[in-house]
Amino acid sequence: MTVRAGILGATGAVGQRLIQLLDPHPNFEIVALTASESSAGNQYRDVAKWRIDTPIPESVADITVGKTAPEAVPDDVDIIFSSLPSGIGETVEPQFCEEGYIVSSNSSNHRTDDDVPLTIPEVNGDHLGIIEVQRENRGWDGALVKNPNCSTITMVPPLAALDAAFDIDRVTVSTLQAVSGAGYDGVSSMEIIDNAIPHIGGEEAKMETESKKLLGSFDGSTIDWHGARVDASCNRIPTLDGHLENVWIDTAESVTVEEATEALESYPSSPLPSSPEQLIHVFEQPERPQPRLDRNRENGMSISVGGLQETKGGLQFNCLAHNTMRGAAGASVLNGELLLEEGYL
Numbered sequence: 001m002t003v004r005a006g007i008l009g010a011t012g013a014v015g016q017r018l019i020q021l022l023d024p025h026p027n028f029e030i031v032a033l034t035a036s037e038s039s040a041g042n043q044y045r046d047v048a049k050w051r052i053d054t055p056i057p058e059s060v061a062d063i064t065v066g067k068t069a070p071e072a073v074p075d076d077v078d079i080i081f082s083s084l085p086s087g088i089g090e091t092v093e094p095q096f097c098e099e100g101y102i103v104s105s106n107s108s109n110h111r112t113d114d115d116v117p118l119t120i121p122e123v124n125g126d127h128l129g130i131i132e133v134q135r136e137n138r139g140w141d142g143a144l145v146k147n148p149n150c151s152t153i154t155m156v157p158p159l160a161a162l163d164a165a166f167d168i169d170r171v172t173v174s175t176l177q178a179v180s181g182a183g184y185d186g187v188s189s190m191e192i193i194d195n196a197i198p199h200i201g202g203e204e205a206k207m208e209t210e211s212k213k214l215l216g217s218f219d220g221s222t223i224d225w226h227g228a229r230v231d232a233s234c235n236r237i238p239t240l241d242g243h244l245e246n247v248w249i250d251t252a253e254s255v256t257v258e259e260a261t262e263a264l265e266s267y268p269s270s271p272l273p274s275s276p277e278q279l280i281h282v283f284e285q286p287e288r289p290q291p292r293l294d295r296n297r298e299n300g301m302s303i304s305v306g307g308l309q310e311t312k313g314g315l316q317f318n319c320l321a322h323n324t325m326r327g328a329a330g331a332s333v334l335n336g337e338l339l340l341e342e343g344y345l
């Protein structure tokens with residue numbers, strides 16, 4: 001089955017990754033691209049500053065970029081992938097849902113709303129069921145589905161695997177985040193070369209809240225957030241792609257490195273086309289994972305873990321994911337695949 005797809009914010013860092021992942025894709029076909037007023041009306045190849053190391057797909061290069069509004073997108077588009085700045089998406093994405101579109105979005109707006117599914121298909125795909133509540137609450141024929149922040153998505157699959165086996169009470173995380181996470185205009189070279197910035201606005205709160213919603217349980221009508229305490233400290237460093245994170249967890253059950261490795265490596269992936277064969281890969285070498293060496297594992301969709309060590313209360317480890325693939329565009333595409341699999345498209 002071919003599903004007609006539109007991309008909002010198609011010229012940006014995540015929008016370009018969405019195009020790379022969707023052209024070609026076994027289920028989706030790109031038929032509409034939108035961006036800001038300054039790009040609208042021009043051919044994609046002329047306004048997208050293409051920065052990906054594969055060429056712009058010919059099939060999208062000549063598409064005329066539209067305005068980011070429901071009336072500018074053809075009615076027969078079945079799914080909208082949104083990579084809009086959060087403030088813009090907050091207003092515009094619900095307008096698309098009101099007009100009947102299904103929106104799979106990267107933007108941080110509405111992620112923690114009670115009736116909005118925030119999903120990583122391999123971890124909490126069942127939360128998609130809250131769409132029925134959302135439609136009833138909001139009177140939408142469409143639906144809004146979110147994927148988490150890129151730093152959150154890096155640590156949550158390992159946390160889910162360890163929580164299932166050992167019951168996590170507390171999480172402390174410190175991040176080393178790549179510059180692409182801030183978008184193309186996010187961090188200037190003068191700020192970041194030869195430097196590290198120990199603050200990313202709003203990022204810590206996102207990690208602390210979104211992770212608890214993702215690890216929560218869904219009873220068919222409400223999502224019960226996980227009760228663990230989560231504390232995050234977020235840092236920008238001069239890598240291009242790939243967020244590396246140092247994580248400490250306290251667990252109710254005692255845990256050894258061998259048991260943790262088994263729990264992580266056996267945590268199931270999903271059969272969706274963009275899911276990796278093995279969701280979590282564990283390194284024994286203490287110096288891995290590293291962004292440059294490990295971010296592209298399984299097309300940038302798997303999570304790498306290393307540095308496992310027992311601590312007094314639980315465990316310490318490092319984890320890494322590609323922030324614009326697994327952490328953004330790939331996460332939205334996976335949610336789109338889940339929506340299709342579950343019959344919403």
Ligand SMILES: NC(=O)c1ccc[n+]([C@@H]2O[C@H](COP(=O)([O-])OP(=O)(O)OC[C@H]3O[C@@H](n4cnc5c(N)ncnc54)[C@H](OP(=O)(O)O)[C@@H]3O)[C@@H](O)[C@H]2O)c1
Nearest residue numbers: 009011012013014035036039083086107150181183184328
């Ligand atoms: N980068 C990451 O690793 C990452 C990870 C997870 C989530 N996210 C989230 O994904 C979203 C996009 O991030 P990004 O890094 O791709 O940003 P970006 O590179 O700055 O791209 C922003 C996109 O939105 C468009 N846009 C800007 N202002 C607009 C307006 N007023 N109306 C309509 N379109 C507008 C831009 O179009 P023009 O080219 O015409 O300006 C561009 O296509 C953000 O919400 C971000 O927080 C990013």
